Amino acid sequence: MVVRMKSRKRWCLLLLIVLCAVPLCGSGWFLPAKVVLDTDAKKVYMDIPAQKLIEAYDSDENSAGKTYSGGCYAVWGKIDEIKKNTIFLTFDGNKSRTRVSCSAPSRAVAESFSGLKSGDRVKVFGKVTKGIWNKNLNIGIDKVLEIKDPDAEAGEGSYSMTEGNYTFRKSDLYRKNLSDKSVTYYIPRSWTGKDVEYRIEGNLGTIDGYQYRLDGISKKNPYAESFFVCCVNIEEFFAKNDRGDMKLIEEAVIRDILGDVKIYPARTVNTYYGAKYKYYQDGFTQSTGDRYQTEFVFQEIDEKRILMFLYVYNTRSKNNTNLNDVMSVMYFAEAK
Amino acid sequence: MKKDRRWIPILICCFLLLSGFGMKKSVQIQGNSNIPLINLEEAIRPASWGKDGNKENEASDEESAPKEEEKDASSGSKEQDTTEKKQTFLIEVAGKKITLNGIEVKNVKELKDALIENYKKGDTVKIFDQYAESETYKQVLEMLPEVAEDPKGDFDQKWW
Numbered sequence: 001m002v003v004r005m006k007s008r009k010r011w012c013l014l015l016l017i018v019l020c021a022v023p024l025c026g027s028g029w030f031l032p033a034k035v036v037l038d039t040d041a042k043k044v045y046m047d048i049p050a051q052k053l054i055e056a057y058d059s060d061e062n063s064a065g066k067t068y069s070g071g072c073y074a075v076w077g078k079i080d081e082i083k084k085n086t087i088f089l090t091f092d093g094n095k096s097r098t099r100v101s102c103s104a105p106s107r108a109v110a111e112s113f114s115g116l117k118s119g120d121r122v123k124v125f126g127k128v129t130k131g132i133w134n135k136n137l138n139i140g141i142d143k144v145l146e147i148k149d150p151d152a153e154a155g156e157g158s159y160s161m162t163e164g165n166y167t168f169r170k171s172d173l174y175r176k177n178l179s180d181k182s183v184t185y186y187i188p189r190s191w192t193g194k195d196v197e198y199r200i201e202g203n204l205g206t207i208d209g210y211q212y213r214l215d216g217i218s219k220k221n222p223y224a225e226s227f228f229v230c231c232v233n234i235e236e237f238f239a240k241n242d243r244g245d246m247k248l249i250e251e252a253v254i255r256d257i258l259g260d261v262k263i264y265p266a267r268t269v270n271t272y273y274g275a276k277y278k279y280y281q282d283g284f285t286q287s288t289g290d291r292y293q294t295e296f297v298f299q300e301i302d303e304k305r306i307l308m309f310l311y312v313y314n315t316r317s318k319n320n321t322n323l324n325d326v327m328s329v330m331y332f333a334e335a336k
Numbered sequence: 337m338k339k340d341r342r343w344i345p346i347l348i349c350c351f352l353l354l355s356g357f358g359m360k361k362s363v364q365i366q367g368n369s370n371i372p373l374i375n376l377e378e379a380i381r382p383a384s385w386g387k388d389g390n391k392e393n394e395a396s397d398e399e400s401a402p403k404e405e406e407k408d409a410s411s412g413s414k415e416q417d418t419t420e421k422k423q424t425f426l427i428e429v430a431g432k433k434i435t436l437n438g439i440e441v442k443n444v445k446e447l448k449d450a451l452i453e454n455y456k457k458g459d460t461v462k463i464f465d466q467y468a469e470s471e472t473y474k475q476v477l478e479m480l481p482e483v484a485e486d487p488k489g490d491f492d493q494k495w496w
Contacts, residue, residue, distance in 0.1 A: 175453040189423060194438025198379070202440075205374040206367070210439075215382055224382040228374065237373075242363035252363050257374045284376055292380060312380055 035279050036295050037311055037330065039271045042323060043072050043142065044161055044331040045125050047154035050077025051091040053128070054098045057137050065130035068137070072272055074160040075100055075124045075139060076147065079117065085110035087144065089124060102126060102139040113144040121147040125162050127272070159328070166324045170332065178208050179231040183307055185333040188325050190217050200230065208233065209308070214322040223314035224292070227326050229333070232306040243303070250278065250298050253308065258284055258294065266298075273331060275299055284312065291315045301335040309333075423459050425451065429473045430466040444475045451483045 053075060056064040077089035077100060085104040102124045104110035116122060123146075126139040143162040158169045173186035191197055195216040200209045209230025215221040232253055234243050242248070251263050266278040280296040297309040309330055313320055365373070427447065428435045434447055441447045455461070461480070465473040 177449070177453075181449070192437055197437075197439055199439055200374055200379075204379045206371050207373040209374075211374075211379050222382060224380045226380060228379075230374070232373075237365045237367065238363060239366050245363070248361075248363045252365055253373060255362075256365050256372050257376055284380070286380060287377060294376075310374070312376070 035267065035269075035281070036293070036313075036320065036323070037279075037297055037309070037326065039269060039273075039277070039327065039330070042161065042163065042327045043125070043272065044159050044328055045072050045074035047074045047076060047123075047158040047160055047167070049091065049154045050075050050089045050100050051094070053100055053137055054091065054094060054096065057130075058096050058098050061130075064137070068128045069130045070127065072125075072127050073139070074154070075102070075126075075128075076154040077122065077124070079120045079122060081118055082113075082116065087113065087116070087122070087124065087141070089122070098137070100124075100137045100139060102141050102144070104141045109141055109143070113141075116144070116146065121150075123147055123160065123165075125160070161324050161327070163324055168328065173328075173332070176210065176229070178229070178307075179233065179305060181336075183231050183301070183305070183333070183335045185229055185329055187212065187329055191325070193217075195219075200228070207231075207308075214326075217322070221317065221321075223317045224290075224312070225314065225317065225320065225322065226310075226312045227322070227329070228308070228310040228312075229329065230308045230310070232308055234304050234306065246298075246300050246306070250280065250296070250306070253306075254280055254282065254296055257310075258282055275330075275333075283315075297330070299333075299335075305335070307333060307335060423454075423456075425455065425459065425461045427461065427463045427476060428466070429464065429470060429476060431470060432472050434472060434476065444472070444479050447476065448479050448483060455483060 053064070053068060053073075056067065075089060077091055079087055080090035080099055081088040085107075087102040089100040089102060104113070113122075122144055124139055124141060125143045125145070126141045129138045129140065145162070145165050155169060157171055158167060160167045168188070170186065172189065174189055174192050176185050176187060177183065178185070187197075191212050191214075193216070196213050198204060198211040198213065200207055200211055204211060207230045209228060212227045212229070214225040214227060215223060232249070234249060238249060238252070242252075247266070250266070254263055255261060261282050263280060263282065266280050269277045269279065271277060276299065278298045278300075280298075282294050282296075284292045284294050286292065292312050292314055295311045297311075299307040299309075301307055311326060426435075426437055434441050434444065436447055436450055441450065451461075463473075463476065463480075467473075
């Protein structure tokens with residue numbers, strides 16, 4: 001009798017496990033694929049001369065700490081000293097003891113600047129933190145690049161990205177508005193040509209937004225590559241009773257664009273610049289048979305609006321050379 | 337209830353909870369279900385295929401802004417560029433329709449906003465009116481001096 005009861009409990013437990021696993025499997029309980037629009041891997045760094053950091057720190061330590069700590073910067077300076085895995089940056093004519101201390105978080109990063117020496121001009125990409133026990137401002141290094149052009153300087157309002165040592169100024173970007181100017185974003189000038197920029201509403205769909213055909217910039221890429229910037233007006237597209245759940249709204253938007261597809265769980269990312277994104281990835285097969293990857297990025301502005309970025313690229317495309325520009329568009333987008 | 341049957345309601349409750357019984361699983365977009373938010377089939381065509389069916393962006397033989405010597409996939413520069421890039425704005429008026437650099441704008445106000453935000457001193461504006469001296473064209477001409485008063489600088493008008 002006792003043996004029979006124990007056996008029944010075991011079967012019940014097994015059945016419970018199976019019943020729990022079924023809905024989990026059905027909901028797609030898998031890790032999503034690696035994202036392409038990875039804000040951590042492709043950061044936008046604000047350019048700043050080491051002199052400005054040092055002088056701000058010497059003038060008012062606390063204020064400098066509040067202003068710069070936590071920000072991602074490309075610090076332009078001269079190497080004063082390299083000790084093991086740390087570069088100390090200074091500038092010509094620096095009379096104070098303060099230097100910017102840049103630490104490599106790994107051996108690989110440290111080895112990447114092993115060829116540099118005192119006196120070299122460099123751009124150090126990383127996150128700024130304020131030191132507690134010493135007179136130094138600290139940077140956790142993401143990358144170090146040598147500045148070869150002796151005339152190059154960190155200009156006001158300029159930004160850099162590590163890939164390709166890419167530099168641009170925000171003032172050179174073209175400002176665009178959505179949703180009655182409540183959403184603003186900035187695009188490179190090369191995106192403003194008639195071969196590249198297309199209004200969606202009234203032409204390619206019903207949503208307020210623009211398509212950017214990135215393969216139309218140089219026309220060297222034989223495969224289509226597009227980036228969409230749109231604002232989902234929730235009150236316009238969803239009935240009152242359907243407005244409460246953002247996840248369901250986002251899934252409805254995806255299904256409306258891609259058709260009846262299986263949607264995998266979103267990955268939520270809190271970016272280093274304060275935006276919170278939800279990523280969804282899927283595929284789209286064109287009537288020609290070409291297969292495209294689609295990456296939806298939703299930024300919930302408020303209960304009435306969702307900012308949507310959509311990146312579409314052909315699976316046969318070897319490299320996506322426009323990603324620096326795409327990431328900068330996401331970085332500067334803002335909503336009132 | 338016998339001890340070994342107490343498991344049954346627990347199992348049923350767990351299953352219902354995990355399968356989201358009673359919870360809304362999806363919502364629908366209201367409005368015209370025949371037109372999607374984005375028609376991807378139409379939108380995704382390689383630029384190398386040539387002109388697409390999108391009439392609003394039909395190519396014109398005239399040069400459109402911004403002029404660039406070479407359009408590169410990366411619009412930034414490898415080294416710091418200290419000179420500001422000049423650009424050309426092309427405004428085309430055809431009846432009530434207005435386009436700025438090939439993109440249709442809803443009205444003269446939207447055109448004005450776009451110019452105020454992006455025009456800089458030294459840029460060029462070209463205006464083309466398909467039907468000479470149309471009402472919309474006159475409104476655009478009346479608007480342009482207001483853009484010139486924007487703190488960004490003087491306004492340089494050139495038109496055919």
